Amino acid sequence: MIVIGLIGALFTIFIAGFGVTMSIFARARRVNVIECACLAWLLGCGIVSLLLWICGSFCSGFILQILVALTCIALGICGWRMKRSANAVFAFSKPTSAVEWILGTIVALEIAVLLFVAFKHTLGWDGLLNWEIKARYAFFNGGTIPSSYYSSAGRAFSHPEYPLAIPLTELWLYLWMGEPNQFWVKIIFPLFYAACAPLLAIFVSRFGGKCWIGLATAALLPFVPSVSASPGGIVVGYVDVPLSAFYLAALGYLLLWFKTDQREFVIAFAACSALLPWVKSEGRILWAVIVFVGFALSISKRRIPQFIFSIVPGFVLLVVWRIFLKLVHAWPPSDFSHLSFGLLLNNAGRLREIATTLLAELSEPTHWSIFWLLVAVAVIYFLGSRKLGGIAVVGAVIVPIVLYSLTYLFSTWPSYSAHMTSSMPRLLLHVMPAGWLAIGLALAQPRSETPSRTDVSSA
Amino acid sequence: MRWLSYVHIALWSGLFAIFVWISSPIVGPAVMENRIGPADTNRSIDAYLGALTGIERGSEKLPDAFRHLGKSGRLVIFTRDENAQSEFLGMMISYVSWPRDVQLIKVKGPTVEKELADIQPGSVVGVVFCSINPPTWLSNRVRLGSSIVLVPVTQDAP
Numbered sequence: 001m002i003v004i005g006l007i008g009a010l011f012t013i014f015i016a017g018f019g020v021t022m023s024i025f026a027r028a029r030r031v032n033v034i035e036c037a038c039l040a041w042l043l044g045c046g047i048v049s050l051l052l053w054i055c056g057s058f059c060s061g062f063i064l065q066i067l068v069a070l071t072c073i074a075l076g077i078c079g080w081r082m083k084r085s086a087n088a089v090f091a092f093s094k095p096t097s098a099v100e101w102i103l104g105t106i107v108a109l110e111i112a113v114l115l116f117v118a119f120k121h122t123l124g125w126d127g128l129l130n131w132e133i134k135a136r137y138a139f140f141n142g143g144t145i146p147s148s149y150y151s152s153a154g155r156a157f158s159h160p161e162y163p164l165a166i167p168l169t170e171l172w173l174y175l176w177m178g179e180p181n182q183f184w185v186k187i188i189f190p191l192f193y194a195a196c197a198p199l200l201a202i203f204v205s206r207f208g209g210k211c212w213i214g215l216a217t218a219a220l221l222p223f224v225p226s227v228s229a230s231p232g233g234i235v236v237g238y239v240d241v242p243l244s245a246f247y248l249a250a251l252g253y254l255l256l257w258f259k260t261d262q263r264e265f266v267i268a269f270a271a272c273s274a275l276l277p278w279v280k281s282e283g284r285i286l287w288a289v290i291v292f293v294g295f296a297l298s299i300s301k302r303r304i305p306q307f308i309f310s311i312v313p314g315f316v317l318l319v320v321w322r323i324f325l326k327l328v329h330a331w332p333p334s335d336f337s338h339l340s341f342g343l344l345l346n347n348a349g350r351l352r353e354i355a356t357t358l359l360a361e362l363s364e365p366t367h368w369s370i371f372w373l374l375v376a377v378a379v380i381y382f383l384g385s386r387k388l389g390g391i392a393v394v395g396a397v398i399v400p401i402v403l404y405s406l407t408y409l410f411s412t413w414p415s416y417s418a419h420m421t422s423s424m425p426r427l428l429l430h431v432m433p434a435g436w437l438a439i440g441l442a443l444a445q446p447r448s449e450t451p452s453r454t455d456v457s458s459a
Numbered sequence: 460m461r462w463l464s465y466v467h468i469a470l471w472s473g474l475f476a477i478f479v480w481i482s483s484p485i486v487g488p489a490v491m492e493n494r495i496g497p498a499d500t501n502r503s504i505d506a507y508l509g510a511l512t513g514i515e516r517g518s519e520k521l522p523d524a525f526r527h528l529g530k531s532g533r534l535v536i537f538t539r540d541e542n543a544q545s546e547f548l549g550m551m552i553s554y555v556s557w558p559r560d561v562q563l564i565k566v567k568g569p570t571v572e573k574e575l576a577d578i579q580p581g582s583v584v585g586v587v588f589c590s591i592n593p594p595t596w597l598s599n600r601v602r603l604g605s606s607i608v609l610v611p612v613t614q615d616a617p
Contacts, residue, residue, distance in 0.1 A: 119495045119496070120494060122503040128507075128554075132503070137557055146558065152561075154560060155553060155554075157563065182499075182500065223478065223482040223486055228486055228489050228490060229486055365485075366485055369478050369479075369481040373474070
């Protein structure tokens, strides 16, 4: 029964995400099946968690579960009908050479291995005490997080102020399984990887014009040790890889919109970027960076109204979540002080050690191998080419790292360097797939040209 | 500019080879370690509590022990400051004791005499010591595991 419930939960997530993805891409006429499946998972998790949060404010228990499940199915049906009315067809771009077949098989095998490996580990410290704890308490409270949890001083260690995309996705699985099963719930984390790797391959293929380069980049992705062998990886139930998947998707669709001006890409960007602050608090920084990058790109193409419209969902979600935290008197975060110019000046002396610690982390082979050296080479390529799209990718990778590092100027830990050492490896994961996108684009650069509308849709 | 293409291919081939060469000995063993399962409901909680305290099925036994303290009332949990194991255990106790109100107190020194004296006994139903020895004068101790002691607070306690 537990496994049947698990399948039901995953199915409803996919159906909801599929419906929304279909409604976005129906106008494109040709819908890439793999891209649709990847986005279905990402958007499905966002939709289900938002529905549980919103509907949980006025109902609970079985009614809540039924209401959310029916909405998911309704979204799926709407998306399917929109696809049919637009005469859109599913397209599956088969590998065209032996190399592409081999690389595609490697990517599929890597996903299968990580899916298997995730079940070999328990949830990690943060995975259990920051994220799963919320899902468990909500499960025992009929599907809503008890309001007393947010203001409980004794549970302040679990960061009640953290956003709920992942905890409520875990809750959805619990509701369907009928118990808070900490073994099966881990399936959602490798599924985020399974969405991220093919999306990376698709983006690189579309920009570079060569499918094998995209597949090669995706095949190299799990060789970054932090993905599977370090704290924060997908095997211990942390949200850093899921956040990185949303960030990659937001960046990829932003760049596709910049290149082609196809409306579906800016809508996909709007959906993926809006969910960044809903996955993790650091998603606010990523959202701000991607908005800045997008603003710069839209100015160059004179598409500012469209772009401003696309950032409204993310902005609304940010504001509503802040208001909600105020209303429930959420225990304030204690790891960082409030930003102030005085404190900034006072702690400016930390900059040198922060830079040293950052460089030490970037060059740590047990976490990254030489991944950041590859990114550095890609950055040199883009700076040499002086193309706005390339500079945008560089900004989307480097600016979050700089901003993340600067936050330690406001760290309240007795040792800010210990704070940085413990959390920086996980924060760097957020831009890791975007870094691979930069590497893939640099790899394809000598032959890269602006793809036509047809190339971009069908790749 | 054909030579540039050769340099491009050679550069990236070399970098990717080094990347995989360094990564493989780290990623390979990480993938191979541990065995799958068991598919228990409270797999993560039980694994941590088992490793830290030796308690089997701690997710059930600890809430049972706290249930004997009464339906309401606060649980005070003492942990050793800057001792990751003790702090983690304290958080685990807090986690499994939901919905009871808890208070986590980090202790810097080797004794908890001063901190105990500061507690208002009115609403407190029990005190848990995580990797900390309770004062010798404190009676009525219940050892729940190798590094966890519960002291129920009765109405007539000082």
